[in-house]
Amino acid sequence: DSGVTQTPKHLITATGQRVTLRCSPRSGDLSVYWYQQSLDQGLQFLIQYYNGEERAKGNILERFSAQQFPDLHSELNLSSLELGDSALYFCASSRGQAVSYEQYFGPGTRLTVT
């Protein structure tokens, strides 16, 4: 158990809908990262927050947004969902700002868009 929690575990929804994925980092970790893992594209970095501020942005679509709250938990919002958004979404956390710090991954949220 990495200490990073993600909810929900599974999510099934229809195209065009909007969902929110939630992540609680390990105690003491200030950075939260979001990743998308699909069968055809592998693991893709989406976005990083550090202590409430956006620090790095990867291949995140405009339909997706994220935020980190004062209690350091983070939410990833996915809107106007398409079939291709079906994937495993991971959250990871680390102590510091730099991505190089050891990241601890949560168990993931599996999103299925039908």
Next chain:
Amino acid sequence: EDKVVQSPLSLVVHEGDTVTLNCSYEVTNFRSLLWYKQEKKAPTFLFMLTSSGIEKKSGRLSSILDKKELFSILNITATQTGDSAVYLCAVEAYTGNQFYFGTGTSLTVIP
């Protein structure tokens, strides 16, 4: 375009064999290279490499980085069935604090 390429895509070996996994990269403003092991679900961190020629070692696993030739290798000696997993290589860039993953090498260790 920045990219990370891993080879082989898949590997099946017998217990006790030694394996070498490769990761080559073309990333502007390289900062670090990281190796992860992904079993059923979430990746777990193995190594972070920033300097050329320095071997990182943890038990039967070791890794080395060649910044001149732009590649890294991950060695696993005396493989065990518990080593079966997908091994992911990722490169971090200073530019935009970006983070690029390879598609992984799937390792299967047969008893």
